[in-house]
Amino acid sequence: MSIESTHCVDINAMLPRDSRAAMRQAVAAPMCDMRGSAILATAAQVKARIAQGAQICNLTVGDFSPQHFHIPAALTARIQQMLAEGQTNYPPADGVPELKSAIVGLYKRELGLDYGSDSVCVGSGARPPIYAAWRLFTRPGDKTLSFLPMWNVGYYAHFCQTDHTFLPTSAEHNFFPTVDQVAQHLPGTRLIVMNTPLNPTGTAIDRDVLQGIAQALVDENRGRQARGDAPCMMIFDQVYWRLTRPGVTHHSPVRLVPECAPYVVHVDAISKWFTGTGLRVGWGVMPPYVQAKMKGLIGHMGAWAPRPEQLAVAWLLDQPTLVRAYLDGLQDQIGARLDKLFSAVQDMRAQGLPVSAIRPQGAIYMSFHVDLIGRGFDTNEQIRTWLLDTVGLAVVPFQAFDMPEDSGWFRMSVGAVGLDELDSALERLRTALRTRQG
Numbered sequence: 001m002s003i004e005s006t007h008c009v010d011i012n013a014m015l016p017r018d019s020r021a022a023m024r025q026a027v028a029a030p031m032c033d034m035r036g037s038a039i040l041a042t043a044a045q046v047k048a049r050i051a052q053g054a055q056i057c058n059l060t061v062g063d064f065s066p067q068h069f070h071i072p073a074a075l076t077a078r079i080q081q082m083l084a085e086g087q088t089n090y091p092p093a094d095g096v097p098e099l100k101s102a103i104v105g106l107y108k109r110e111l112g113l114d115y116g117s118d119s120v121c122v123g124s125g126a127r128p129p130i131y132a133a134w135r136l137f138t139r140p141g142d143k144t145l146s147f148l149p150m151w152n153v154g155y156y157a158h159f160c161q162t163d164h165t166f167l168p169t170s171a172e173h174n175f176f177p178t179v180d181q182v183a184q185h186l187p188g189t190r191l192i193v194m195n196t197p198l199n200p201t202g203t204a205i206d207r208d209v210l211q212g213i214a215q216a217l218v219d220e221n222r223g224r225q226a227r228g229d230a231p232c233m234m235i236f237d238q239v240y241w242r243l244t245r246p247g248v249t250h251h252s253p254v255r256l257v258p259e260c261a262p263y264v265v266h267v268d269a270i271s272k273w274f275t276g277t278g279l280r281v282g283w284g285v286m287p288p289y290v291q292a293k294m295k296g297l298i299g300h301m302g303a304w305a306p307r308p309e310q311l312a313v314a315w316l317l318d319q320p321t322l323v324r325a326y327l328d329g330l331q332d333q334i335g336a337r338l339d340k341l342f343s344a345v346q347d348m349r350a351q352g353l354p355v356s357a358i359r360p361q362g363a364i365y366m367s368f369h370v371d372l373i374g375r376g377f378d379t380n381e382q383i384r385t386w387l388l389d390t391v392g393l394a395v396v397p398f399q400a401f402d403m404p405e406d407s408g409w410f411r412m413s414v415g416a417v418g419l420d421e422l423d424s425a426l427e428r429l430r431t432a433l434r435t436r437q438g
């Protein structure tokens with residue numbers, strides 16, 4: 001029996017007029033103060049302008065346009081096959097055994113880490129393992145640590161109400177902290193978050209710095225173990241590790257300092273290196289006794305990855321030659337874009353124009369500096385708006401990654417642009433910068 005449409009309750013008529021006040025009463029603290037993603041807000045503004053017909057080279061989104069980037073064809077075929085075979089039931093809360101064992105093989109082969117399947121917890125992308133780790137290791141008021149700029153850490157610290165410290169960094173150190181900075185802050189800290197290759201900067205941490213940080217973690221935790229205190233844990237977010245630029249090596253802290261294995265949760269996903277952000281397959285790799293609790297939490301959230309995708313990814317990860325060929329092609333596409341951006345900015349700089357960049361070492365990002373603060377502009381936001389309106393170039397200021405200063409630094413992301421678009425945008429940039437000089 002169906003209900004006639006005339007009987008439908010008009011929901012809007014039933015809701016309070018002041019929706020903000022109603023939200024603050026309905027949603028408990030601290031969630032009522034949760035902020036939306038600043039990156040997505042910028043990206044949405046740009047999309048709206050493009051929809052209105054504006055010519056904009058959109059370097060804001062940390063995603064891939066399917067117009068330019070495709071997931072592996074074999075993965076598409078395998079997902080379809082899994083669906084056709086009826087693989088549509090709940091997967092186990094920590095992932096299907098085939099995928100867990102393929103991840104074990106991947107980490108052994110490519111990272112030199114011999115974990116067991118009971119160390120792997122699969123989730124719907126990298127976010128659930130990240131969120132779960134925050135929840136498992138922290139209580140409100142606990143000290144947590146990361147550095148600036150970094151993707152999304154501020155939101156997690158807010159959810160969990162931790163007493164968070166963001167270590168300042170500089171371009172000189174590729175926007176990573178020094179070993180001394182971290183070591184000084186480790187006492188009393190319950191969780192440290194690391195990410196390399198780093199979103200938003202496109203830089204990769206130096207091997208010696210990572211080794212020093214891992215050793216400092218071990219030293220700190222040795223003392224705590226002797227006192228019976230809880231250890232400091234580390235989220236090591238390596239979602240871009242397979243997009244490390246040729247000539248740059250990615251390291252795991254556990255490979256560099258094996259004694260830190262009890263404290264490290266590696267976070268990973270196919271989102272970026274199979275360009276399948278919408279497929280939602282990610283995982284954490286950690287000590288088995290932590291995995292058991294993460295499995296529980298991800299199970300309660302229902303944040304598992306879809307079963308057909310899990311089985312298809314498991315199959316593909318077990319074909320290293322196929323994966324290597326795909327990644328080589330992908331690296332060529334990403335590299336062509338990043339190299340074009342970097343050399344054009346270098347060229348402009350050589351011509352005396354007020355821009356510079358850090359040579360990309362990984363991920364799909366380049367750190368781009370506009371040296372116009374105090375020279376006609378007071379804030380990054382003013383520069384961002386000028387680039388958008390005058391140049392038709394959309395970038396994200398480092399403030400979207402919790403870095404408060406008006407430093408003139410921006411993230412450029414190449415996942416959603418074609419090479420021709422870049423050519424014309426760079427030409428417009430060159431012309432606009434020249435007029436500011438005149």
Ligand SMILES: Cc1ncc(COP(=O)(O)O)c(C=O)c1O
Pocket residue numbers: 062124125126127128151195199237239269270271277281282
């Ligand atoms: C550093 C970093 N970690 C994790 C994620 C989240 O990945 P996923 O989409 O798999 O949840 C992102 C997404 O942009 C990221 O940049």
